[in-house]
Amino acid sequence: MFCETSDRLQGAGVTSNQTGIFVGGGGEGYGVPQQLLLKYGNRHGLIAGATGTGKTVTLQVMAEGFSAAGVPVFLSDVKGDVAGMAAAGSANGKLHDAFSKRAATIGLDLVYDACPVTFWDLFGEQGHPIRATVSEMGPLLLSRLLELTEAQEGVLNVAFRLADEEGLPLLDLKDLQAMLVFIGENSDAISTRYGLVATSSIGAIQRRLLVLENEGGARLFGEPALQLSDLMLTDDRGRGRVNILAADRLMQSPRLYATFLLWLLSELFEELPEVGDPDKPRLVFFFDEAHLLFNDAPKALVQKVEQVARLIRSKGVGIYFITQNPQDVPETILGQLGNRVQHALRAFTAKDQQALKQAAQTYRPNPRFATDEAIRDVGTGEAVTSFLEAKGVPGIVERTLIRPPASQVGPLDPDVRAQIMAGSPLRGKYDRVVDRESAYEILRARTTAAEHTDGPQTPSRSPEMRIEETELREFNKARRYDGGAARTTPREGPKPAARRSDSVTDAFAKSFARQIGSRTGQALVRGVLGTLFGKR
Structure with a gap:
C-alpha cells in the first residue's frame, strides 16, 4: 500500500x-x-x-x-x-x-x-x-479578526484584563458582549485605572461582533x-x-x-x-x-x-x-x-x-x-x-x-x-454545545440580586483598585439582561457592595483550571498570539 x-x-x-x-x-x-x-x-x-x-x-x-x-x-x-x-x-x-x-x-x-x-x-x-473560548483566542487575534483600530484594540484589552481580575470567564460571544456593556456603563471608573475608554470604541466593537455573528463566526466560540x-x-x-x-x-x-x-x-x-x-x-x-x-x-x-x-x-x-x-x-x-x-x-x-x-x-x-x-x-x-x-x-x-x-x-x-x-473515534465528543456559567450568567445573576438589595452605600476599593459590586449594581440597574437581549432602565443610585461568593469563585476555578495563569493566579493563559498587553 x-x-x-x-x-x-x-x-x-x-x-x-x-x-x-x-x-x-x-x-x-x-x-x-x-x-x-x-x-x-x-x-x-x-x-x-x-x-x-x-x-x-x-x-x-x-x-x-x-x-x-x-x-x-x-x-x-x-x-x-x-x-x-x-x-x-x-x-x-x-x-x-x-x-x-x-x-x-x-x-x-x-x-x-x-x-x-x-x-x-x-x-x-x-x-x-x-471551538475555542474567547479567553483562549485572546485580544490580539480577536482584534485582527474584527478589524479593529488601535484605540478599539485597547478597549478590548481592557475588557480581557478586567474579566481576568474580576473572575468573569469569557467563553462565548455573549460573554464578551456583556463585558463590553458593563465597561460602557462604568467607563468613568474604569478609565481612572486603565486609561480613557471611549463609548464610541465600545459601540464599534459591538457592531463588529454583530457582523461576525451574522457570518456564522459565533460558532467558533464556546x-x-x-x-x-x-x-x-x-x-x-x-x-x-x-x-x-x-x-x-x-x-x-x-x-x-x-x-x-x-x-x-x-x-x-x-x-x-x-x-x-x-x-x-x-x-x-x-x-x-x-x-x-x-x-x-x-x-x-x-x-x-x-x-x-x-x-x-x-x-x-x-x-x-x-x-x-x-x-x-x-x-x-x-x-x-x-x-x-x-x-x-x-x-x-x-x-x-x-x-x-x-x-x-x-x-x-x-x-x-x-x-x-x-x-x-x-x-x-x-x-x-x-x-x-x-x-x-x-x-x-x-x-x-x-x-x-x-x-x-x-x-x-x-x-x-x-x-x-x-466511525470516528471522536464521535459525540464535540457535537453538543455546553454553556457553563460565565461572564454573561454572572452579570445577570448580579442583576437579579441587586433588585432585592436596599440602601445606598459608598463604593469601597481594594488595594488593587478592583471594580467593586457597587459599580456592578449601578450597571445592572441601567442594563438588564434577558435571553441575550438588553433593555435599558432608568439609572438609580448605588446599592450596597457585596463581595463575590465563594461558590462563584469555586465554579470559576473548576471551569477554568487548565487556563489559570501565573500573573496573579487569576489571569487566563493565552497563546503567544493571544497575549494580553503584549506580555506573557
Whole structure:
C-alpha cells in the first residue's frame, strides 16, 4: 500500500524507508529522485505555484507520506477536493491512466490506498464542530479578526484584563458582549485605572461582533473547546490520522479562516512540550491559501507568527505554507522554510518576471539548468524541488515529476463522508454545545440580586483598585439582561457592595483550571498570539 512509503522504488535506484517520504522522481529530463527526510520534517516548508499547476496533489502526496510514517497531519480543504484522501484512488478512468504513466516514468509501483481521516468543520456540518473560548483566542487575534483600530484594540484589552481580575470567564460571544456593556456603563471608573475608554470604541466593537455573528463566526466560540490531543491520534495500524478542516464555506470569511488557524498554531506552541530534534515530527500543519494570513496584517502580528514559526519546530511541529507566489510569505518567515516544492510561476508581466527571478534566487543552484527558466517551464504535476539533506543543508534544486497519490483525488461522496464520521473515534465528543456559567450568567445573576438589595452605600476599593459590586449594581440597574437581549432602565443610585461568593469563585476555578495563569493566579493563559498587553 502506497499510503505508506514504498519499500522499493523500482527503476529509480533508491531504497526508501521510514526515514523519508518519496515526493517525486526522475526519468529522462528530470533530476535524481527526491525525498523529504522525516528528521527535518519539522523544519517547515513551502508549496507554491500558479493556479492549476498541481499544488493540491503535492499537498496530498506529502500528507500521505507523513501519515504513513505515523505523523498526524492537519490541513484545510479550501475547495472541497482534499476530502478524497479518506478513500482509495480508482484503478479505472483517465486519471488512473495518467497516474500509471507517471508512475512508470519514475519507476514507482503504484498501489492505491485510503488514509485514516478525521473531518472537522467550524460550522459542524461536514465534520466535528471545532471551538475555542474567547479567553483562549485572546485580544490580539480577536482584534485582527474584527478589524479593529488601535484605540478599539485597547478597549478590548481592557475588557480581557478586567474579566481576568474580576473572575468573569469569557467563553462565548455573549460573554464578551456583556463585558463590553458593563465597561460602557462604568467607563468613568474604569478609565481612572486603565486609561480613557471611549463609548464610541465600545459601540464599534459591538457592531463588529454583530457582523461576525451574522457570518456564522459565533460558532467558533464556546465549549467544549478543542483538545489538541485529538489532533494527534493514530489508527490501529500506527498511521497518523489526517485531520481535514472543511474550509469551502469558511473561505467566504477569509479573516475568520486565517485567525482560526493562527489560534491553532498558537495553542500548539503554547501547550506542547519541547522535544528538541525528534526523528520525525509530532504533527505537521499545512496552511493553505497562506497569503490570507499576511494580507493587511499588522507588524506586531507578523512578528508573532515569525516567532511561532521559528520556535515551534522544537516542539516537533512542522508548518507547510501553500500559496501561489513565494512573495506572499514575508521574507523573515520564508527564510525558515527549508523544504520547498515550487510549481510553475507564470511571467506575463514585468512584475511577474521580477517575482520569478526572486523566487529562483532562493534555491541552491543546479549547474544543469537555469532555475528561473525551470520554474517558468515546468508543466502540471512537475515542480522544482529542494529538500533539506544531511545536517540540514539545503539540497541542490532539481526538476521533479511529482509522484501520483495513493488516495482519491477530488471530492468525497457525501455518503462515504457520513460513514467515516459515524466511525470516528471522536464521535459525540464535540457535537453538543455546553454553556457553563460565565461572564454573561454572572452579570445577570448580579442583576437579579441587586433588585432585592436596599440602601445606598459608598463604593469601597481594594488595594488593587478592583471594580467593586457597587459599580456592578449601578450597571445592572441601567442594563438588564434577558435571553441575550438588553433593555435599558432608568439609572438609580448605588446599592450596597457585596463581595463575590465563594461558590462563584469555586465554579470559576473548576471551569477554568487548565487556563489559570501565573500573573496573579487569576489571569487566563493565552497563546503567544493571544497575549494580553503584549506580555506573557
